[in-house]
Amino acid sequence: MTETTARISNTITGTTKMFKRSRDENKVSKQSDKFRKMDKESDNESGGETEQRTRALTQFCSEAGETAGPPIELPLNLPKQKLQLILNSLLKQDDNIPYSFFVEEKEVTKDLNEVLPEDYSEEKIVSILYQAQAVFKVQAVTRCTSSLPGHAEAVLCASFSPDGRFLASGSGDTTVRFWDISTETPHWTAKGHKHWVLVTAWSPDGNFLASGCKSGLVIVWDPNTGKQVGRTFNSHTKWITALCWEPLHLSEDGRCCRLASASKDGTIRIWNTTSGSAGKALSGHMQSVTALRWSGEGFIYSASQDRTIKVWRPSDGVLCRTLQGHGHWVNTLALNTDYAIRTGASDPKKLMKTIPEYIKNPSDRKTAAEERYRAALQQAGGVEKMVSGSDDFTLYLWTPTSNKRPVAHMTGHQQLVNDVKFSPDTRLIASASFDKSIRLWNALDGKFIAVLRGHVSGVYQLAWSADSRLLVSGSKDSTLKVWSVEKRNLLLDLPGHADEVYTVDWSPDGQRVVSGGKDKILKLWRK
Amino acid sequence: MPQNEYMELHARRHGKRFDHDEVQRKKAARAPKKEAKMAKKLLGIRAKLFAEKRRKEKIQMKKAIKAHQEKLAKKKAPEEVPEGAVPSYLLDREGQNRAKVLSNMIKQKRKEKAGKWTVPLPKVRAQSDAEVFKEVKSGKRRNKSWKRMVTKVTFVGDTFTRKAPKYERFIRPMGLRFKKAHVTHPELKTTFYLPIIGVKKNPSSVMYTSLGVITKGTIIEVNISELGLVTQTGKVVWGKYAQVTNNPENDGCINSLLLV
Numbered sequence: 001m002t003e004t005t006a007r008i009s010n011t012i013t014g015t016t017k018m019f020k021r022s023r024d025e026n027k028v029s030k031q032s033d034k035f036r037k038m039d040k041e042s043d044n045e046s047g048g049e050t051e052q053r054t055r056a057l058t059q060f061c062s063e064a065g066e067t068a069g070p071p072i073e074l075p076l077n078l079p080k081q082k083l084q085l086i087l088n089s090l091l092k093q094d095d096n097i098p099y100s101f102f103v104e105e106k107e108v109t110k111d112l113n114e115v116l117p118e119d120y121s122e123e124k125i126v127s128i129l130y131q132a133q134a135v136f137k138v139q140a141v142t143r144c145t146s147s148l149p150g151h152a153e154a155v156l157c158a159s160f161s162p163d164g165r166f167l168a169s170g171s172g173d174t175t176v177r178f179w180d181i182s183t184e185t186p187h188w189t190a191k192g193h194k195h196w197v198l199v200t201a202w203s204p205d206g207n208f209l210a211s212g213c214k215s216g217l218v219i220v221w222d223p224n225t226g227k228q229v230g231r232t233f234n235s236h237t238k239w240i241t242a243l244c245w246e247p248l249h250l251s252e253d254g255r256c257c258r259l260a261s262a263s264k265d266g267t268i269r270i271w272n273t274t275s276g277s278a279g280k281a282l283s284g285h286m287q288s289v290t291a292l293r294w295s296g297e298g299f300i301y302s303a304s305q306d307r308t309i310k311v312w313r314p315s316d317g318v319l320c321r322t323l324q325g326h327g328h329w330v331n332t333l334a335l336n337t338d339y340a341i342r343t344g345a346s347d348p349k350k351l352m353k354t355i356p357e358y359i360k361n362p363s364d365r366k367t368a369a370e371e372r373y374r375a376a377l378q379q380a381g382g383v384e385k386m387v388s389g390s391d392d393f394t395l396y397l398w399t400p401t402s403n404k405r406p407v408a409h410m411t412g413h414q415q416l417v418n419d420v421k422f423s424p425d426t427r428l429i430a431s432a433s434f435d436k437s438i439r440l441w442n443a444l445d446g447k448f449i450a451v452l453r454g455h456v457s458g459v460y461q462l463a464w465s466a467d468s469r470l471l472v473s474g475s476k477d478s479t480l481k482v483w484s485v486e487k488r489n490l491l492l493d494l495p496g497h498a499d500e501v502y503t504v505d506w507s508p509d510g511q512r513v514v515s516g517g518k519d520k521i522l523k524l525w526r527k
Numbered sequence: 528m529p530q531n532e533y534m535e536l537h538a539r540r541h542g543k544r545f546d547h548d549e550v551q552r553k554k555a556a557r558a559p560k561k562e563a564k565m566a567k568k569l570l571g572i573r574a575k576l577f578a579e580k581r582r583k584e585k586i587q588m589k590k591a592i593k594a595h596q597e598k599l600a601k602k603k604a605p606e607e608v609p610e611g612a613v614p615s616y617l618l619d620r621e622g623q624n625r626a627k628v629l630s631n632m633i634k635q636k637r638k639e640k641a642g643k644w645t646v647p648l649p650k651v652r653a654q655s656d657a658e659v660f661k662e663v664k665s666g667k668r669r670n671k672s673w674k675r676m677v678t679k680v681t682f683v684g685d686t687f688t689r690k691a692p693k694y695e696r697f698i699r700p701m702g703l704r705f706k707k708a709h710v711t712h713p714e715l716k717t718t719f720y721l722p723i724i725g726v727k728k729n730p731s732s733v734m735y736t737s738l739g740v741i742t743k744g745t746i747i748e749v750n751i752s753e754l755g756l757v758t759q760t761g762k763v764v765w766g767k768y769a770q771v772t773n774n775p776e777n778d779g780c781i782n783s784l785l786l787v
Contacts, residue, residue: 156612172608174608198615327754329619460614503614
């Protein structure tokens with residue numbers, strides 16, 4: 001790395017200011033006449049302050065530690081957009097990729113002035129960390145385009161398929177309903193369950209929907225016809241608490257066939273949907289299993305009311321590890337590659353085009369899913385992380401594949417944590433709690449970032465938008481709120497439901513948000 | 528086979544025989560035997576016809592028996608789906624009504640004013656001095672009895688050292704000193720073996736509290752850092768109160784309920 005400092009050339013923008021070559025007034029005349037006027041302005045600005053505060057020696061470096069270009073001297077009141085332009089030109093990128101900048105873990109929101117380190121001096125190099133943000137931008141949903149009545153009881157779970165084409169909802173009236181998104185009307189009503197439909201899960205290729213009910217039955221449906229596929233799986237003795245499909249890149253030929261179900265009776269069963277055989281039963285938990293995740297590394301993580309999280313190997317059903325640490329029931333789990341696994345082969349960028357692209361061939365889907373998973377894992381730093389939220393008001397950050405001990409203990413909530421979600425770019429964690437607040441945490445080390453207040457009753461569920469810039473939350477107070485993550489505040493309030501909102505989901509193409517609740521109505525929200 | 532109704536006519540005119548009913552009953556009782564005999568005896572085409580007829584009769588009989596049994600068997604009513612569907616994360620939780628929350632707040636305030644607290648054992652039998660202490664004779668002639676030995680389980684802290692034996696009025700035998708207690712969490716329904724921090728209050732007497740005597744109903748403070756509970760501000764809670772629920776001097780262990 002060369003020690004020579006470079007001055008910013010005029011070619012970038014006309015408004016870039018030139019700095020004084022030395023502090024002496026006499027030497028002003030040496031600069032070209034073109035910039036004399038602007039220079040005099042900058043002189044006047046900094047006239048009152050100490051002259052050290054006008055510029056800084058900066059070096060851009062990426063998250064991995066690589067430096068981008070030589071150290072540059074920059075004025076401190078350079079706005080953030082200009083920093084982006086400079087970085088794009090240094091990295092020789094044609095399209096203007098948006099970045100976020102951090103100086104010693106403080107984010108640059110307006111200009112460098114506010115994030116100056118304490119031991120600042122003009123000689124010292126200030127290193128600016130840059131992180132690429134998603135290129136596509138999801139627009140915030142603002143209005144309710146339709147209320148879809150039809151269910152005879154409260155809507156308990158609603159979700160979009162991974163490619164955003166289908167919408168399915170399960171309710172207390174024992175039916176699963178499929179809705180047509182483009183016309184926002186009902187499509188199919190799938191009857192088969194005998195009790196409330198508690199959980200639904202889309203297969204990562206979008207071809208099947210699995211639903212679990214309160215009497216322990218698991219049924220797989222075909223969204224194109226609304227009919228049941230295969231036989232009902234009836235081995236659980238108590239209600240189903242969680243369902244999880246095998247990730248697409250781990251399946252044999254790109255066809256999703258393995259499904260894991262967790263139940264209140266403390267067991268987890270792995271089913272094969274094509275052959276209809278009852279697979280292994282993973283028993284080991286002493287109380288109800290509350291959350292289940294099939295990781296992209298080939299493990300199954302299960303959280304339970306007996307305060308432990310167990311790591312299983314699905315091939316032979318062996319318990320690999322038990323993660324202990326929580327003091328009360330563990331309610332929810334999230335993996336940092338969750339979004340990539342959920343959406344499988346569908347890239348949100350491709351879905352957002354005017355004519356969305358869908359991959360049809362199963363083997364192509366498998367390779368695409370594998371690529372997306374690897375990219376997400378790399379963005380996270382190559383390590384798979386998991387966060388668990390519990391009734392003891394805290395969250396733990398784990399690296400379950402390597403270590404038994406948690407990486408970080410995230411405290412701060414004042415009531416039980418009901419929902420945790422990693423952002424799609426794996427950098428942030430959002431946790432919703434019954435203490436009416438949502439907290440944002442840094443996913444790398446579990447440090448607290450911000451608290452989002454606004455709800456007047458416990459927050460039940462969260463959903464991230466595909467570009468990780470927006471967060472929508474549904475709460476007991478019957479409202480949904482859209483939060484801006486960059487500004488860390490409330491963007492939009494979406495009232496409209498008559499009673500508690502039990503479920504929210506943001507479609508992977510970023511167009512719509514669905515919410516359902518106790519008032520039996522499903523609402524679709526759009527821009 | 529009678530061709531006309533002369534038999535009925537005669538019965539109407541002159542009545543039936545006195546043993547008519549008895550005879551009929553006995554004949555009906557003998558009918559199965561007769562049928563069985565016929566079934567064995569008949570041969571050839573007659574046997575086949577008889578067997579066919581009997582088969583049909585038997586089927587009808589079985590149907591009648593099953594119908595009766597169904598009537599007797601208690602049927603499960605077709606399961607009705609209950610109201611009040613809640614998602615899976617709310618299933619094990621009792622949803623509190625908003626009204627109930629407010630009334631709970633008011634009740635809590637009233638309790639604080641009155642100074643009454645709910646403990647698992649609100650009333651316990653008071654232990655008298657004679658029960659708790661045993662006289663120990665001292666002196667050259669063994670006629671001084673100002674020393675007392677505690678016969679109940681005690682807790683002495685880590686930094687406890689005895690006073691000089693000459694001046695020691697209360698003897699707390701080492702065999703009855705306990706450092707750990709079995710504490711049951713009332714909601715989780717699990718029991719932990721936790722170290723005792725101190726004796727908070729013995730319901731019988733202030734003196735027992737200061738001596739550290741643990742009897743049934745005593746409030747002790749236990750170290751719950753093992754449970755990993757956290758306060759509202761994020762600090763880790765490491766001590767909580769528990770109430771002793773057994774007679775430790777009889778059982779050899781201290782069982783208690785955590786006061787949450």
